[in-house]
Amino acid sequence: MGRVNPPVNIQTSTHRGRPGYSRDDVIDAAVREFNQRGYEATSMGHVASVLGISKSALYHHISSKEGILELAVTRAQDALDAVLQEAAESDMSAGEKVRALIRGSIEVLCADQESVTLLLRLRGNSEVEKHALQRRRELTRRVIPLIDAAQVAGEVRSDLDTGVLTRLMFGTVNSVVEWYEPGGRLSPGEIARHAEVLLFGGAAHS
Amino acid sequence: MGRVNPPVNIQTSTHRGRPGYSRDDVIDAAVREFNQRGYEATSMGHVASVLGISKSALYHHISSKEGILELAVTRAQDALDAVLQEAAESDMSAGEKVRALIRGSIEVLCADQESVTLLLRLRGNSEVEKHALQRRRELTRRVIPLIDAAQVAGEVRSDLDTGVLTRLMFGTVNSVVEWYEPGGRLSPGEIARHAEVLLFGGAAHS
Structure with missing residues (x-):
């Protein structure tokens, strides 16, 4: 699934309007998944699923797993x-x-x-x-x-x-x-x- | 890919004739891959590839990744x-x-x-x-x-x-x-x- 929103300026805002998650919330949830499941075995789909948001909403916060x-x-x-x-x-x-x-x-x-x-x-x-x-x-x-x-x-x-x-x-x-x-x-x-x-x-x- | 050889009695023999690897060699190579790549992200195909043998030859030694x-x-x-x-x-x-x-x-x-x-x-x-x-x-x-x-x-x-x-x-x-x-x-x-x-x-x- 591709990115459906343009990258936003993530430095100047910690809270996104849409799914109610800040960028730090997204990072924290992703890192917990990496630690539990293994980094290589975790997909952006897993992270989106844990947060209860779509992958496109996830890419609104962050550009890549490696990021x-x-x-x-x-x-x-x-x-x-x-x-x-x-x-x-x-x-x-x-x-x-x-x-x-x-x-x-x-x-x-x-x-x-x-x-x-x-x-x-x-x-x-x-x-x-x-x-x-x-x-x-x-x-x-x-x-x-x-x-x-x-x-x-x-x-x-x-x-x-x-x-x-x-x-x-x-x-x-x-x-x-x-x-x-x-x-x-x-x-x-x-x-x-x-x-x-x-x-x-x-x-x-x- | 399925197992092409019947399970062998792995307790009484440490050396297999075919690819020149003992069962301990296979376990050691697999564990190194698990540690390097992450257990969840490692497939039996990766392990076979590292050993330079086919997956069917690998299953000759061992029944599963979890094993x-x-x-x-x-x-x-x-x-x-x-x-x-x-x-x-x-x-x-x-x-x-x-x-x-x-x-x-x-x-x-x-x-x-x-x-x-x-x-x-x-x-x-x-x-x-x-x-x-x-x-x-x-x-x-x-x-x-x-x-x-x-x-x-x-x-x-x-x-x-x-x-x-x-x-x-x-x-x-x-x-x-x-x-x-x-x-x-x-x-x-x-x-x-x-x-x-x-x-x-x-x-x-x-």
Whole structure:
């Protein structure tokens, strides 16, 4: 089915008159479908069906499936980048910067769980995915100097490989998307504190 | 395309004469495709194509795509269960059992990285997937008493929520599938030691 309406200026309006959905609503619904069904296996028809609108109404909001993927992962990566930048540029100690990055990243992934889940499951099957994976690798590369600096400052132990330590710490952070439930028993801030205490203090200490 | 050969006794023979692939080779290739392309988006035709055999030759090895999924996740879960059972039944202290479980789980996921990746990405879109997810939840439920016992024994700190602590610790373990490279700089045993040191000792101690 083709596009029956001309593309609209999607930057200046968040609410469409027609089906009562904002563009963010459409992206959120699509990303939930991608995560549940698999990105490759989800068609624009599935997304339209979930929203209860026609495919032509869907194309009124968004130009393509890949466009949705790009918007969602960009949104998640921008938020994670902002946490990293704020920590890196602060006047905290090197170790405090790493702690702030861990807490802030967990807050981001709780706030936009579906988009971060999509980001973490990317496989690089298209140019958009390859670009996002490239950006993910750059983020990791920018984290490693923070850990290095914290090791030099004596705030992070130096007897472990920095690359493996970084991957394990942010593996812990990222794993929260797998089980976090909005409105659950612990708030994002409390989960972030648990992760910081575990990763810095260790399970054996109290 | 239908099955052109009668099902063979797949338990007693690991090598087929015809295309030179064992049944495990076929499962391994299929699981790699599932992980790269997405399970729902992968057809038996894709798997046959990757192996360079016909679909009918593929059906000589295996009855269905879902059958491959079931065999792979069962293999991964059996291995993880065995690690848990061995730790739980050993005469180690409660804390040592948790440490052994962490190390052993990392060894399993490095040894069968593709199957564990598939297991961790299941979404419950079919009966086979729902059953595997159920078994995953049971595994987590069996881990929590080990952490509880280690807290009672004073080997794991008691000032953190046991459920969140368990999910964070095994989130760390599971995240290794995302970046482990067979034959890489660190062996599975060394990665397992890094995880144990980080999770029990904490990044701030040395």
